[in-house]
Amino acid sequence: MQDNVATAFRKAMRLQESFALADPMSFDDVPGWDSVGHMSLVTELESRFGISLDMDEIVGLDSVGAVRTLVARKTQV
Amino acid sequence: MKIRVVKYSDEWTVALEAFNARLAAAGSSVAFPPPPDPRIIPPKFHHGLQQVRYLAVEERSETGAGADCVSQVRGAYTLKFQPFWLGGEVLDVADFMLPVSEGIVDRAYTQIAPSLLLDAIQRHPLLYGLGMGGFDEAVARFLKAAGWQLFSVPFFFYIVHPFRFLRNIVHLRRGRLRQTLLDLLAFSGCGWIAGNGWKLLHAARGTVDRTARVELVADFQAWSDEVWDAARRHYGMCSLRDAATLRRMYPREADDFQRIKVLREDKVIGWALVLNTQLRGHRHFGNMRLGSIVDCFAVPEDAAAVVEQARSLLVQQGVDLVISNQSHRAWCAALKTCGFVSGPSNFIFTSSKTLTRKMEEKQIRPDELHLNRGDGDGPINL
Secondary structure, eight states, rough: HHHHHHHHHHHHHOOTTTTOTTTOOOTTTTTTHHHHHHHHHHHHHHHTTOOOOOOOHHHHOOOOHHHHHHHHHHTTO | OOOEEEOOOOOGGGHHHHHHHHHHHHOOOOOOOOOTTTTTTTOOOTTOOOOEEEEEEEEEESSSSTEEEEEEEEEEEEEEEEEEEETTTTEEEEEEEEEEEGGTTTTGOOOOOOOOHHHHHHHHEEEEEEEETTTHHHHHHHHHTTOEEEEEEOOOESSEEEEEEEHOOOOOOSSHHHHHHHHHHHHHHHHHHHHHHHHHHHHHHSSOOOOOEEESSSSSOHHHHHHHHHHGOOOOOEEEHHHHHHHHSSSSEEEEEEEEEEEETTTTEEEEEEEEEEOOOOOBBTTTTEEEEEEEEEEEHHHHHHHHHHHHHHHHOSHHHHHHOOSSSSHHHHHHTTTTEEEEOOOEEEEHHHHHHHHHTTTOOOOGGEEOOOOOTOOOOO
16 A cells, blocks of 8 residues: 555656655655645545545645555545 | 635735735736725626635644734635536536635645645536636646646637738747748738738638628627527537626626627527727737637527628728637637638636536537637636
8 A cells, every 4th residue: 555655646746766755755855746746646546545535634745654644544444 | 734715705805915925925927816896997797707716724823822813825716607508407617717826836835726626626516617828837737637627729810911910929929030031921921912812712612601791789688598599509518698698798888899799681690799909019919909709609500600790890990810719610610611720729628527527428529518718717818
């Protein structure tokens, strides 16, 4: 699942394979993480994990780690 | 960060001014306008359509003694509601307009734009957008990322005065060499020969209906209801164009619009709304006198008759160029029949997932939509 989060990030932000994602990274640290990138990420997470995000959750996605944590919580059985 | 979305009201005026000031201070030319005061700026178009402005507000609780809650506007958008004819049903559809987020100048607010869109979709799932300036613009890329359908509404132009066209067409005059070549064409008369050759060729086709006639009218009356009733079933999707809606879209007091009624014998077969504007330093058309076929309606078979009457009127009035954006295949064909040439379009239509699904259920293709510069934001910059 964690690999899937990284894959979702890479697809949404069009990141190169060589770019290393780390949990503390935020908007300024990840190339392409602007409003368009954030929208792509939300769309990608929703389709990849079959989840639906509300406004507070979208606002809360302010770091790579926050994305991982949210996906883990929303996909817990 | 805690964000809530509220309807704009006067209590937010100062916070909205501060938001616009922060955007401007960071070098952005984008701003979110407060509602115009009709006592100061009389509405020109769409004044009767309900528009609601929404603000994304960040609330920060100050801690300590005398703790207070400080609210700042971090983004905004507008919904303009309009009834649409969609495959035989009339549905309320909203134009998602003027989305602005502080994220454009400060990455700390990157999440605001997606939050605004989610809020808009939750309020009204049947959303569309029109215009946007091209597929590469941030808003278009953003909506595509959200899974919205996008396609361009074709653009057509008819050159009346080749000399003034060649001297003023900003898009083609980028670069010294191009400017020189276009000036050479203009001053040598080659442009005139080419332009009139095209018109002669088009006239030789003899396909334009010349049995129709035109009347300038002050307002849309019951005759436009007759056109609407006869023609609407021929279109997959379009905003309502009955008399009452047209009067809300183009109020009588907006007297720079010319409303034309097109008749064959004594029967009204269609109408058009045209503008004749002397431009000054326009970013596309320089200082040309621009004629625009802004809006129009008829059964598809009479589209060419309506276009021809609108074009003829504008030519008689001395315009240098006539332009129109039209999405329906009948109106695109009519423009070509009347000598118009298609050009690159930056006028983009986009529909939310729910609206796209509705269109798919009704098997409506993009060229069955009737969209033009009368829709969306209305005829701005014309």
